Amino acid sequence: xxxxxxxxxxxxxxxxxxxxxxxxxxxxxxxxxxxxxxxxxxxxxxxxxxxxxxxxxxxxxxxxxxxxxxxxxxxxxxxxxxxxxxxxxxxxxxxxxxxxxxxxxxxxxxxxxxxxxxxxxxxxxxxxxxxxxxxxxxxxxxxxxxxxxxxxxxxxxxxxxxxxxxxxxxxxxxxxxxxxxxxxxxxxxxxxxxxxxxxxxxxxxxxxxxxxxxxxxxxxxxxxxxxxxxxxxxxxxxxxxxxxxxxxxxxxxxxxxxxxxxxxxxxxxxxxxxxxxxxxxxxxxxxxxxxxxxxxxxxxxxxxxxxxxxxxxxxxxxxxxxxxxxxxxxxxxxxxxxxxxxxxxxxxxxxxxxxx
Amino acid sequence: xxxxxxxxxxxxxxxxxxxxxxxxxxxxxxxxxxxxxxxxxxxxxxxxxxxxxxxxxxxxxxxxxxxxxxxxxxxxxxxxxxxxxxxxxxxxxxxxxxxxxxxxxxxxxxxxxxxxxxxxxxxxxxxxxxxxxxxxxxxxxxxxxxxxxxxxxxxxxxxxxxxxxxxxxxxxxxxxxx
Numbered sequence: 001x002x003x004x005x006x007x008x009x010x011x012x013x014x015x016x017x018x019x020x021x022x023x024x025x026x027x028x029x030x031x032x033x034x035x036x037x038x039x040x041x042x043x044x045x046x047x048x049x050x051x052x053x054x055x056x057x058x059x060x061x062x063x064x065x066x067x068x069x070x071x072x073x074x075x076x077x078x079x080x081x082x083x084x085x086x087x088x089x090x091x092x093x094x095x096x097x098x099x100x101x102x103x104x105x106x107x108x109x110x111x112x113x114x115x116x117x118x119x120x121x122x123x124x125x126x127x128x129x130x131x132x133x134x135x136x137x138x139x140x141x142x143x144x145x146x147x148x149x150x151x152x153x154x155x156x157x158x159x160x161x162x163x164x165x166x167x168x169x170x171x172x173x174x175x176x177x178x179x180x181x182x183x184x185x186x187x188x189x190x191x192x193x194x195x196x197x198x199x200x201x202x203x204x205x206x207x208x209x210x211x212x213x214x215x216x217x218x219x220x221x222x223x224x225x226x227x228x229x230x231x232x233x234x235x236x237x238x239x240x241x242x243x244x245x246x247x248x249x250x251x252x253x254x255x256x257x258x259x260x261x262x263x264x265x266x267x268x269x270x271x272x273x274x275x276x277x278x279x280x281x282x283x284x285x286x287x288x289x290x291x292x293x294x295x296x297x298x299x300x301x302x303x304x305x306x307x308x309x310x311x312x313x314x315x316x317x318x319x320x321x322x323x324x325x326x327x328x329x330x331x332x333x334x335x336x337x338x339x340x341x342x343x344x345x346x347x348x349x350x351x352x353x354x355x356x
Numbered sequence: 357x358x359x360x361x362x363x364x365x366x367x368x369x370x371x372x373x374x375x376x377x378x379x380x381x382x383x384x385x386x387x388x389x390x391x392x393x394x395x396x397x398x399x400x401x402x403x404x405x406x407x408x409x410x411x412x413x414x415x416x417x418x419x420x421x422x423x424x425x426x427x428x429x430x431x432x433x434x435x436x437x438x439x440x441x442x443x444x445x446x447x448x449x450x451x452x453x454x455x456x457x458x459x460x461x462x463x464x465x466x467x468x469x470x471x472x473x474x475x476x477x478x479x480x481x482x483x484x485x486x487x488x489x490x491x492x493x494x495x496x497x498x499x500x501x502x503x504x505x506x507x508x509x510x511x512x513x514x515x516x517x518x519x520x521x522x523x524x525x526x527x528x529x530x531x532x533x534x
Contacts, residue, residue: 003383005376005379005380005383005389005391030395031395114395115395170395171392171418171419174392174393174395175390175391175392175393175418176376176379176389176390176391177389177390177391178383178388178389260418260419263415263416263417263418264416264417264419266414266416266417267416267417268416268417270416341419343417343419343421344416344417345421
């Protein structure tokens with residue numbers, strides 16, 4: 001199969017199937033309902049299961065149930081729906097079972113609006129559910145990347161026995177771009193017999209597998225949390241991904257931006273270059289773990305006078321950028337919210353203001 | 357080289373579809389493309405618009421405030437978007453439904469009675485394809501052969517509509533030349 005023109009939402013659905021996931025449970029919400037529309041048609045064709053839950057809370061526990069049996073399973077939603085799922089996500093992380101959640105973000109808080117936004121950054125990277133739990137969070141900037149990240153998400157969830165999130169925005173979901181589904185990202189599900197509650201007869205074992213998140217003994221629960229922390233530390237070591245743009249030679253300002261916003265910034269960087277001003281950009285592809293060292297090193301470049309966190313939120317990524325830069329440079333924020341996407345011209349004006 | 361085409365009209369005029377066909381054709385021509393719909397809280401009969409970005413290099417911002425070209429299928433669309441088109445762009449005006457002109461002397465205004473032509477061909481619903489073909493023939497953003505191929509592919513599951521839509525492409529191309 002060569003390149004096809006697809007909406008981001010459809011590409012995410014197709015990518016999951018090609019990654020070997022045949023279970024999708026969801027509840028529709030704009031701007032990601034096309035995933036459900038697409039998979040309701042496509043999954044029965046390939047022998048998969050499409051199920052519309054009665055609410056997002058119910059969906060998160062359907063995901064938990066299927067994941068506990070060792071089946072690849074995923075869901076998609078948008079901001080308010082993800083809030084409803086966050087309880088289940090915490091249980092899934094606590095139970096150490098793999099699942100994939102896709103958040104195609106819209107403006108908030110509350111019901112907010114239906115247009116593209118990056119206003120769930122803090123929720124996704126730091127506060128998805130109660131308790132000491134983290135997700136591995138990848139943020140695509142194109143339909144192609146959304147497809148590839150979806151395909152990678154399943155083996156990563158199995159590697160860490162932890163939920164993985166794709167953090168897109170309404171534009172990534174709604175936009176059509178050419179996409180290819182790389183065969184080499186197709187993976188076989190990892191060995192699940194050690195942990196899955198798939199039946200002792202099924203796995204030919206007389207050992208009982210127990211999945212739980214209740215640990216009443218504080219010592220045992222502390223130990224459990226240390227185990228989880230060790231996984232998150234390992235993510236920091238092994239899973240950080242980012243793209244550096246225009247950073248090979250000197251630059252006066254470093255932009256840190258991800259997802260749709262980074263596309264706008266890329267255009268701004270190109271136009272500034274034509275106007276004679278060199279600006280570099282670092283685009284986190286994983287926002288948790290955050291590319292702390294790469295941002296810090298890029299900001300430490302001698303020519304760099306200022307760092308800008310540019311987002312479609314009110315500065316939610318700013319503190320990650322600040323802690324990466326460690327006070328070596330002033331770190332500024334620029335952004336818009338609620339479905340407003342800053343234009344390249346607005347980014348250019350802001351970046352220019354930093355060196356005046 | 358990058359060009360952006362904004363398609364605008366009433367919901368139901370097939371705006372998103374012709375934008376998709378153009379994006380498909382550009383992809384088949386080996387170019388980078390992005391198809392960006394407006395997906396606000398809109399309803400049937402309201403305005404629909406959609407931008408296609410076509411480039412020979414990786415596309416940065418897919419959100420375009422000032423497009424290179426405009427295909428206006430109704431009057432509110434022309435009034436709203438004509439002032440935003442870049443100088444030297446093409447503005448296709450559906451002159452069956454739009455009596456006013458674009459009010460620009462720095463663009464190539466192509467007036468085609470696309471509804472009238474479609475009715476003559478036997479179905480007003482092919483008006484969007486007439487407009488697409490007329491625009492593409494004038495602005496030369498994709499090869500006409502590729503466009504024909506992509507129109508055919510779009511209607512592959514409704515084969516009996518292919519002759520009508522191929523005729524719509526021919527008439528659109530003719531109107532652009534005339």
